[in-house]
Amino acid sequence: MIxxxxxxxxxxxxxxxxxxxxxxxxxxxxxxxxxxxxxxGQTEIRGLLESGDxxxxxxxxxxxxxMIKRRAVGHYLVEGTALKxxxxxxxxxxxGNSGTSARLLSGLFAKQVGPLTxxxxxxxxxxPMKRISKPLTQMGLDLQGDTLPLVLANxxxxxxxxxxxxxxxxxQVKSAIMLAAIQAEGITTIIDPIPSRDxxxxxxxxxxxxxxxxxxxxxxxxxxxxxxxxxxxxGDFSSAAFWLVAxxxxxxxxxxxEKVGLNATRTGLLTAFDQxxxxxxxxxxEDGSQEPRGNVTVKAQKGTGTVIEGALLPRLIDxxxxxxxxxxxxxxxxxxxxxxxxxxxETDRIQAVVSNLQAMGATIEATDDGMRILGPTPLKGAVVDxxxxxxxxxxxxxxxxIAEGETRLLDAFVMKISYPNFLEDLKILLHxxx
Ligand code: S3P
Numbered sequence: 093m094i095x096x097x098x099x100x101x102x103x104x105x106x107x108x109x110x111x112x113x114x115x116x117x118x119x120x121x122x123x124x125x126x127x128x129x130x131x132x133g134q135t136e137i138r139g140l141l142e143s144g145d146x147x148x149x150x151x152x153x154x155x156x157x158x159m160i161k162r163r164a165v166g167h168y169l170v171e172g173t174a175l176k177x178x179x180x181x182x183x184x185x186x187x188g189n190s191g192t193s194a195r196l197l198s199g200l201f202a203k204q205v206g207p208l209t210x211x212x213x214x215x216x217x218x219x220p221m222k223r224i225s226k227p228l229t230q231m232g233l234d235l236q237g238d239t240l241p242l243v244l245a246n247x248x249x250x251x252x253x254x255x256x257x258x259x260x261x262x263x264q265v266k267s268a269i270m271l272a273a274i275q276a277e278g279i280t281t282i283i284d285p286i287p288s289r290d291x292x293x294x295x296x297x298x299x300x301x302x303x304x305x306x307x308x309x310x311x312x313x314x315x316x317x318x319x320x321x322x323x324x325x326x327g328d329f330s331s332a333a334f335w336l337v338a339x340x341x342x343x344x345x346x347x348x349x350e351k352v353g354l355n356a357t358r359t360g361l362l363t364a365f366d367q368x369x370x371x372x373x374x375x376x377x378e379d380g381s382q383e384p385r386g387n388v389t390v391k392a393q394k395g396t397g398t399v400i401e402g403a404l405l406p407r408l409i410d411x412x413x414x415x416x417x418x419x420x421x422x423x424x425x426x427x428x429x430x431x432x433x434x435x436x437x438e439t440d441r442i443q444a445v446v447s448n449l450q451a452m453g454a455t456i457e458a459t460d461d462g463m464r465i466l467g468p469t470p471l472k473g474a475v476v477d478x479x480x481x482x483x484x485x486x487x488x489x490x491x492x493x494i495a496e497g498e499t500r501l502l503d504a505f506v507m508k509i510s511y512p513n514f515l516e517d518l519k520i521l522l523h524x525x526x
Contacts (some may be wrong), residue, residue, distance in 0.1 A: 094216050097504065098500055098501065098502055099504035099505075100499075100500055101488075101493075101499075102499075103493055103496060104493050107241065107346075108342050108347050109521065109524040110520070111348045112194055112273055112349055112386045112517055112520060113327055113354060114331040114348070115258075115289075115331060115333070115511060115513065116141035116146060116327065116328060116444075117327065117330055117383075118146060118331075118335070118510050119263070120291050120326070120353065121140045121146045121149075122190075122193065122353060123292055123326060124140065125146070126151055126153070126271065127298075127299045127323075129158040129173075129316060130157075130175060130271070130274070130275075131172060131174065131299050132173065132317055133170040133172070133319060134171055135170040135299075135323065136169055136322040137167070138166060138167050138168065138441040139166045140166045140325055141164065141325065141328065142497050142512070143172065143509060144188055144510075144512075145189060145509050146169075148193045149190065149192070149197065150168075151185075151186045152187065153170075155185055156185075156208075157179040158172065158175070158404070159436040161206075174315060176493050178196060178204050180205070180207070181208070184241060185208065185211070186256070187211070187212045187240075188216065188511050189213050189506070189507065190510075191219050191264060192393070194210055194221065195224050198210065198221075198224050198228060199267065199270065199271030199272040200272075201510075202228055202232075202271070203246055203272070203275045205245065206243070208245070209242070209243050209246040210244070212322045213239045213241055215328035215480050217240045217293040219239065220436055221260065222433050223260060225238065225298075225421060227268070228272055229250075230419060231269075231276055232248075232250050232251045233246050233251065233272070234247070235398075249313075251272055251276035253278030253279055254273075255280070255281040256281070257284060258285070259444070261288045262288055262356075263323065266282055267291075269282055270282070271316060273316070274301060275312065275316065281310070281311055283309055283310075284308060286403050286406060287357060288357065289357040289494060290355070291383070291475075293310070294355075295323070295382075296318075297317040299319060300317075300318070300321070308340070315481070319359050324379075326353035326354075328353065328510070329359060330485070330510070332348055333410075333414050333415075334409045334414055335347060335349055336361070336388060336390050337418045339389075340390055340418065341418065341421055341493075342392060342493060345390075345460040345504075346389070346391045348388065349389075351385050352386065352388060353383055353384070353385055354384045354461065359408075359413060360404050360411065361408045361411045362374075362410075364393070364398065364408060366401075366409075367398040368396055368422055369396050370394050371390075372389060373385040373389040373390075375388075381511050392421065395423070395465075396423045397419060397422055398426055398427075400426070400428045400431075400514035402430055407466060409433060412441060413444075413445050413484055413486075413487040414448065414483070414490065415428070416445045416456065416463060417488075419456075419470070420454040420455070420471065421469075421473070421494070422467045423467060423468060424467065425467075426462075426464070426503075427464050427465075429462045430462065431461055437474075437483075438481040438483040439479040441481065442459075442462065443458060443514055444462060444478075448476040448491075451474040451475070452473070452491055452499070453469060453472045453495075454473040471495040471496070473495045473496065473499040474499060475499075476499060477501075478502065478506055479503070480506050482506045482507050482508070482511065485501065485506050485507050486507055488501050489504075489507075489515070490499065
C-alpha cells in the first residue's frame with residue numbers, strides 16, 4: 093500500500109516464480125542516445141529504458157538540437173547530425189539525479205562553443221565532478237566546477253588528445269574521456285589498471301568507430317566519423333539482480349530473468365554467487381550482438397559468506413546493496429572491501445545499507461571501504477529510508493518481503509530513476525503462484 097511518499101510493506105509467504113524480462117539496461121540506453129547524436133544518420137533504438145535517468149539524457153540531447161522521435165514503448169529514432177546542428181539552450185540543462193548523464197554528456201559536448209550549464213538535483217549536486225573536469229580540461233575544454241553546476245565552454249572548438257592514468261576504476265570517467273577523444277586531434281590513451289564496464293568501447297565499434305585495448309591501455313583515435321546503426325538494448329543485469337537475490341531468499345522460489353545483459357564487466361554478482369556456493373543456470377542467446385545476453389534462472393537455496401574485493405568491485409558496484417542483504421541471510425561472515433566508491437554514489441551507500449539493515453535487525457557494520465556482515469540473522473520490519481537512492485529503495489522492498497512485521501519505507505518512489513515498474517514486476521512474480 094502507498095501512503096504519501098512512504099510505502100507500507102508486508103512480508104510474504106508466497107514464493108517468486110515464473111519468467112520476467114526486466115527493463116532495458118541503463119548504461120547502454122544512455123550511450124545509445126549519445127552515440128546516436130554523435131553519428132551521422134538515423135539510429136534506431138529498441139528496448140530503451142524509459143526511466144528518470146535515461147530521460148534526462150534524452151531531454152538534454154533534444155534541447156541541444158538533435159531530433160529524437162518516440163515510436164512506441166522503448167522504440168526511438170535518433171536523427172544524428174554528428175552534433176553539427178548543436179544549439180546552446182538558453183536555460184541550464186537539468187540532469188535530475190543522473191551521474192551518468194552529467195559525466196558522459198560533458199565528454200559528448202566537450203567540443204561545443206558553449207557556454208553550457210549542467211545542473212541536477214540535490215544528490216547529483218554533491219557528487220564529485222573533478223574526476224571528469226581534470227582530464228577534460230587537459231584536452232582543452234574550459235570546464236568550471238568540481239561539483240554541479242558545471243559550466244562547459246570551448247571557444248575555439250578544439251580538443252587535444254591526452255594520455256591519462258585513471259585515478260578511480262570508473263566507467264563514467266573513462267566514457268567521458270572517450271566521447272571527447274573521438275572528437276579530438278590525435279590518439280588518446282587511457283590507462284585503466286582495473287577494468288570497468290566496457291559498454292562504451294563496444295558501442296563505439298557498433299557505430300563503425302575505432303578503439304583498441306592493449307593490456308592496460310585503451311587507445312582511442314581522434315576525428316572519428318561515426319555511422320548510425322540499430323541498437324537492441326538487453327535487460328539491465330543490475331535490475332535483474334534484485335529478483336535473483338529475492339528468488340534465492342524466498343522459500344520455494346524458482347524464477348527466470350529473460351534476455352538480460354550478461355556482459356562480463358557487469359556480472360560480478362554471479363561470481364559472488366559462485367563464491368557463496370549459490371547455483372544458477374545460464375542460457376546464452378546467440379544473436380551476434382556485441383553485448384551478450386541470455387536467461388538466468390535461480391532457485392531458493394542457502395549459501396555461505398565470502399570476501400568481495402579487488403577487481404571484482406567494478407563488476408558488481410551497483411549490486412552491493414542487494415548483495416549485502418543476501419549476506420545477512422547466508423551462513424557466516426561476508427566482508428566487502430575496496431568499495432569506497434560507494435560513498436559517492438546517489439547517496440553514501442555504505443551508510444545507507446548499514447543503517448537500514450541494522451534497523452531491521454541485521455548484524456552488519458560499516459568499515460571505511462565497505463562492510464562486514466554476519467549471517468544468518470532474521471530481519472524484522474522497521475522504518476527505513478531510501479535516502480533518495482533508487483537501489484537502496486529496491487533493496488529495502490526485497491528485505492521487507494523476508495522480514496517479520498511491517499516495514500515503512502520513506503522516499504520509496506525514487507525507484508523510477510532506474511526501474512519505474514519495480515513494484516508491478518514484483519506483483520507479476522508473486523502472482524505466478526496463483
Ligand atoms: C555507470 C557506471 C558506474 C555505475 C553507474 C553507471 C555507467 O559508475 O555505478 O550506475 O553507465 O557508466 P562509475 O563509473 O562512477 O563507477
